[in-house]
Ligand SMILES: Nc1ncnc2c1ncn2[C@@H]1O[C@H](COP(=O)(O)OP(=O)(O)O)[C@@H](O)[C@H]1O
């Protein structure tokens with residue numbers, strides 16, 4: 276589904292010394308499965324994920340998604356792609372503080388979608404939230420619960436791809452494993468990419484991409 280060709284990303288283009296956050300590599304990803312991207316801080320993990328998800332445009336190279344180079348599409352096409360095909364989970368949950376859990380899940384959805392509420396409730400309960408917690412605002416929920424609400428929000432439009440950048444970094448071990456189990460389950464039919472510097476949460480991945488200094492140093496394909 277994704278095919279990356281000769282991708283480079285240079286930040287700070289005006290300085291004499293070029294800093295390659297991504298330094299010219301190719302990568303092919305399967306249509307579904309749980310993909311772990313691991314590597315030390317600064318190795319380019321987030322940059323790669325942002326280039327795949329169109330949040331950033333690489334300096335060079337192409338990113339083919341279902342055969343189409345998504346580095347070259349219009350702003351409108353990019354917006355549609357993110358809205359219809361992609362879901363995002365970040366280290367911080369970025370929930371809207373004055374909205375309750377359920378409304379936070381619904382916030383990205385189409386207001387005309389009549390089934391959205393029942394689907395959102397289903398996602399929240401699948402993720403282990405109790406009915407009484409649906410009406411609570413983020414400040415009244417624990418960190419793990421907030422992150423699960425953020426995952427329910429990312430899943431609310433049934434995206435084909437979920438991009439998760441350090442989704443467990445602010446969680447204790449038990450919640451980190453819960454979150455990974457949820458993402459694993461979702462990846463049975465969809466593609467889920469998880470960036471982390473914590474190898475211990477990646478036991479169950481179908482493919483492990485190791486990054487080092489802007490390049491891919493190793494790929495373990497267990498599919
Ligand atoms: N917006 C930016 N401007 C300048 N340099 C950046 C920016 N974002 C990341 N970098 C640099 O690019 C490199 C890769 O960063 P990043 O993709 O965030 O790595 P990781 O997610 O693996 O920690 C790092 O050296 C980082 O300092």
Ligand SMILES: [Mg+2]
Nearest residue numbers: 320321322440
């Ligand atoms: Mg990062």
